[in-house]
Amino acid sequence: MKLVMxxxxxxxxxxxxxxxxIRNGEITPGEAAQQAASGVEALNPEISAVIEVFDDVVHDPVKDGMDPEGVFAGVPFMMKDLGPTLKGRLQEMGSLLMEGNRNAADSYLTKQIRKAGLNxxxxxxxxxxxxxxxxxNADVYITRNPWNLDYTTCGSSAGTAASVAAGIIPISHATDGGGSIRIPAGVNGNIGLKPSRGVFSQAPDSSDLMNVVSAQGCHTRTIRDTAAFVDRCRGGSPGEFMPYWMPSEPYTELIRRDPKKLRIAVxxxxxxxxxxxxxVAELERAAHFLEGLxxxxxxxVPDVNLHAAYEAQTTAYIMKFAxxxxxxxxQKGLERPPxxxxxxxxxxxxxxxxxxxYSERARMQAVFNETSRKLGIFFEDWDIILTPTMALPTPLLGTEEYLTIxxxxxxxxxxxxxxxxxxxxxxxNLCGLPGISLPMAEMENGMPFGIHALSRQGDxxxxxxxxxxIERALGGNWNHGRKPAVHVSEI
Structure with missing residues (x-):
């Protein structure tokens, strides 16, 4: 396959x-898709990040309804195999039980992504x-971190994290029910924003009412890509139960200006x-860097009963996944999981x-409410909470204590x-706050590590x-300008 660059x-x-x-006519959406498909072909045997390439869409990018007039003009994009559905496409959710599951319609967010010009x-x-x-799970696939193939990408946005980090595509879909955008972004050296509750719709098969801790989003390598994705894909579908946040100006304009002097709690x-x-030392370095700005x-530490919050979050996940x-x-007519x-x-x-x-759910929701109110009060005095993305180093593959096997x-x-x-x-996720992982730190073994920032809901x-x-201050050199060991530039 001939490459366009x-x-x-x-x-x-x-x-x-x-x-x-693409807009300037220097390349076409089809050529860009073919280049991305070549990257998958070259690297996927090592990192196992992509389940399927839609060959028909590679050859005809507007086949499924992508709008080439959208801001992304036909840029290649991948969907995590979970969450929003794609009409006529498989969605197997990482499970052998779901093999062959094919969707009948596009979700609302899928339509927004296509309107934004993402292929x-x-x-x-x-x-x-x-x-x-x-x-x-070796019976399904084992996704490897492109920085070091002995380590996990973390998850659950595993393949997206590896695909963006390895340079196959510049942007890809991700979801976050407890850190699943931000954690893999942190350990793969990507930018990962978990938006506020009320930014991206999960309609029609889910909603913020049914899926209160979950959020949609993407992984990118630049802030402007994330800003453009949020600007163009946000909003609720008809009949949503809650209002959706709309900013006073597009984020693509807002990010051109530095923020005011911020009060940052670390x-x-x-x-x-x-x-x-x-x-902790990496967090301290990030804090000093922000002081320098x-x-x-x-x-x-915010005055929040975190022990109660973790218990409520555990209850939420058990109920949600059950x-x-x-x-x-x-749907399958089964009494028990095989x-x-x-x-x-x-x-x-x-x-x-x-x-x-219902009583258990009500108790959980009461803790959610109390925690959210206390953090809301905290954000009356503080603009940002800065933490690490994780408390421990990236696990080696096979660390079963964190796995569903x-x-x-x-x-x-x-x-x-x-x-x-x-x-x-x-x-x-509990409070509906926005959080972002920024690739500005690294582990002792040289792998990337994300610094995590939280702000008030809607901010x-x-x-x-x-x-x-931060990106401007770094001259655009996230990850200290380094690239993973497994990367398209090494093809």
């Missing part, structure tokens, strides 16, 4: 840069039902959880949560292990504005 040129372009070339040309990997932190001490000394920085599995079983088709921890979660009562017989102990490493991101633009200020 060399791989160095390709990987140095972000989505908006690629869109400009959906394939599916990226995810752990089963997005429940755990890594896509590594912490890694959340409830019973603490980061490792090296991660003129912001007020202070070490401070219901997901129950719905699938009902042990040879569903991973052990997913079965245990179903067993634990299938008979949950784990033999841990206690669902609650399994979730406790997750909170021990992913301590900082879930509060955004997604402030996070992007701060991210853009």
């Amino acid at each position: 060399n791989w160095d040129e390709w990987s140095n372009l972000d989505a908006m840069g690629l869109a400009e070339l 959906i040309m394939g599916r990226t990997t995810t752990p089963e039902f997005g429940l755990c932190s890594s896509a590594e 912490s890694h001490e959340w409830g019973d959880y603490r980061a490792t000394p090296h991660i 003129g912001h007020h920085v202070e070490w401070l 219901q997901t599995i129950s719905n699938i079983l009902e 042990a040879h088709l569903i991973e052990p921890m997913c079965i245990r979660v179903w067993e634990e949560g299938r008979f949950a009562t 784990s033999d841990n017989h206690s669902v609650y102990n399994w979730f406790e292990n997750l909170w021990g490493i992913f301590a900082y991101t879930s509060i955004a 997604d633009g402030l996070l992007l504005q701060l991210g853009a200020q």
Whole structure:
């Protein structure tokens, strides 16, 4: 397959840069899709990030309704194999039980993505039902971190994280129910914004009412790409139960200006959880960097009952995933999850949560409400909370304590292990806050590490504005200007 440009040129372009070339007639959407497909062909045997390339869309980018007049003009894009549906396409959710599952219609967000000019040309990997932190069931696929193939990409936006980091595509879809945009962004060196509740629609098959902790989004390598994605894809479909946030000006304009002097609270001490000394040192460096940009920085833990929050979040996940599995079983006429088709921890979660009562849900929601109110009060005095993306280093592949193939017989102990490493991101899902992971730190072994920022609900633009200020100060050199070991530039 003839390439439209060399791989160095390709990987140095972000989505908006690629869109400009398309609008100028220098390349076509089809040529861009063919180049991305070539990148998948070359690298996927090593990283196992892409489940399927839609060859018909590669050859005819407008076949499924992509609008070439959209801001992205036909830039290649992948959808995580979970969440929004694609008409006529498979969606197998990382599960053997869902093999062959084909969708009848586009979700509302899918239509928004197509209107934005993004050419959906394939599916990226995810752990089963997005429940755990890594896509590594050998019976399905094992997605590897392009920075070091011995390590996980984390999850659940596993394949998206690896595809963007490896330079195959500049932007790809991701979802976040407790950190699943931000955590893999952090360990793969991407930018990952989890937006506020009320930015992206999950209609019609889900909604913020049914899926209160989950959010949609993307991975990118530049702030302007993330800003453009939010600007063009946001909003609710007809009949949404809640209002949707709309900014006073587009984020693509807002990020051109530095934010005001911000009050930034910094912490890694959340409830019973603490980061490792090296991660704390990286957080300190990030805090000093922000001080150097003129912001007020202070070490401070929000006055929130984090222990209660983690317990409520655990309850939320057990209920949410048990219901997901129950719905699938009902559709398939099954009474129980087949042990040879569903991973052990997913079965245990179903067993634990299938008979949950309304009283349990009400208690969970009361904690959500109290936590959200207290953080809201905190954000009356502070603009940003800065934390690490994770408390511990990126796990090696095969670290089963975080996986749904784990033999841990206690669902609650399994979730406790997750909170021990992913301590900082879930509060955004509980409270509907925006959170972003920025690739400005690294682990002791040289792999990337994200610094995580939270802000008040609806202030997604402030996070992007701060991210853009940092990006300019770094001269665009996220990850200290380094690229992964497995990268299209090495083809």
